[in-house]
Amino acid sequence: MTDAAGHRRIGVLGMGTYLPAQVRSNADVARDAGVTPEWISERTGVRQRHVAAAGEAASDLAARAVRAAADTAGIDVRDVGLLVCATSTPDELGPSTACRIQAVLGASRAVALDVSAACSGWLFAAKVAHDWLLASPEIRYAAVVGVEAYSKFLDPTDRGTAVLFADGAAASILSPVAAPQGFAHFAFGSDGTLADRVLIPAGGSRLPADADTIARGDHRIRMDGRTISRFITDVFPGLITDTLDRAGLSLQDIDRVVAHQPNPVLLRRMGAELGIPEGRLVVVGDEVGNIGAASTPYALAAAARDGLRVGDRVLLAVFGAGMTWGSGLLTWTGAPARTTPTRTSPPEPHETEGAPDERC
Incomplete structure (x- = not known):
């Protein structure tokens, strides 16, 4: 499907989400982190976060979200020709978590690969899928999923990370769509000089796992909160204004702003400072925390459930490690x-069949 200039357009056919059943309240987190529930609420806005069971890996969460998205789009997962997973908490260092998801779903026709761009990952992965679909017309459907199992890598006594990060997955089915619908005006950037400001230090080729790294807790998430906050407040306004400039639009022309959800208090403050009209900035971090690469697609799915209409303009803005x-x-x-209901008992590893889906 093409626009007036003859360009093919790629858009979203359906969204799906999945959150693990276990919930940690602010009271639960506060006991380990040495703070009060009120301290967490006032500084972050997060009220609760979902936590994967011992038998749930990132691929298990992601597979349920992809299946929900495919069901919503009205397609069979076996018709997916490309499966791109964005995550910074993979099942293993190798193979790709996307291959694990493919196997769980039985999506045997899909080319499966991971994209690693931390909390920015879903939009990076969507661009990969977008361009792949444009270049390969024989592939009709792509599944793009963001997923994190951060709880496996958290130090519960570290108030800077334990109060924010959580687990979850959100997926989208991409396909050619009728113009003027679909994606446009992408732009991306990176600054590797800040790579050590938020990371999991050990477990890779630079610092392989051994008794010393385990004893030091180097397999846990480390974050320089002040630097990250400054980075977000510096980059977010530019993402909004630059996108509007490229599209020749103003904020009044945008129906929803869907961004990464690092901290609801910070996100709402930046939205107000930018003059984003009331009700147009989507905030979901209150109920799910920071779910990394899943945050932006989860917010997009929430906007869809809340009544996005054909032709509505959504400005997407992401930032991460x-x-x-x-x-x-x-x-x-x-x-x-569509949201896949959480379950009351943990799954067997790589098992995704369970409670029926609910349409939202």
């Missing part, structure tokens, strides 16, 4: 969203 950032404009296709 690396440091990485990106933005784009999505003209909505009217695609619905």
Whole structure:
């Protein structure tokens, strides 16, 4: 499907999400982190976060979100020709978590690969899928999923990370759509000089796992909170204004701003300072915390459930470790969203069948 200039357009056919059943309240987190529930609420806005069970890996969460997105889009997962997973908490260092997801789903026709751009990952992965679909017309459907199992890598006594990070997955089905719907005006950037400001130090080829790294807790997430906050407040306004300039639009022309969800208090403050109209900035971090690469697609799915209409303009803005950032404009296709219900008992590893889906 093409626009007036003869360019093919790629858009979203359906969204799906999945959150693990276990919930940690602020009271739960506060006991280990040495703070009060009120301290967490006032500084972050997060009220609760979901935590994967011992038998749930990132691929298990992601597979359920992809299946929900495919069901919503009205397609069979076996018709997915490309599966891109964005995560910074993979099942293993290798193979790709996308291959694990492919096997769980039985999506045997899909080319499966991971994208690693931390909390920016879903939009980076969506750009990969977008360009792949444009270049390979024989592939009709791509699944793009953001997923994190951060709880496996948290130090519960570290108030800088334990109060924010959580687990979850959100997926989208991409396909050619009728112009002017679909993605446009992508832009991305990275600054590797800040790569050590938020990371998991050990477990890779630079610092392989051994008794000393384990004793030091180097397999836990480390974050320089002040530097990260400054980075976010510096980069977020530019993502908004630059995207509007590229598209020749103003904030009044945007129906929803869907961004990464690092901290609801910070996000709302930046939205107010930028003059984003009331109700147009999507904030979901209150209920799910920071779920990394899943944050932005989870927020997009929430916007879809809340009534995005065909032709609505969605400004997408992401930023994350690396440091990485990106933005784009999505003209909505009217695609619905579906949430896979959480389950009350943990799954067997790589097992995703269970409770039926609910349409939202």
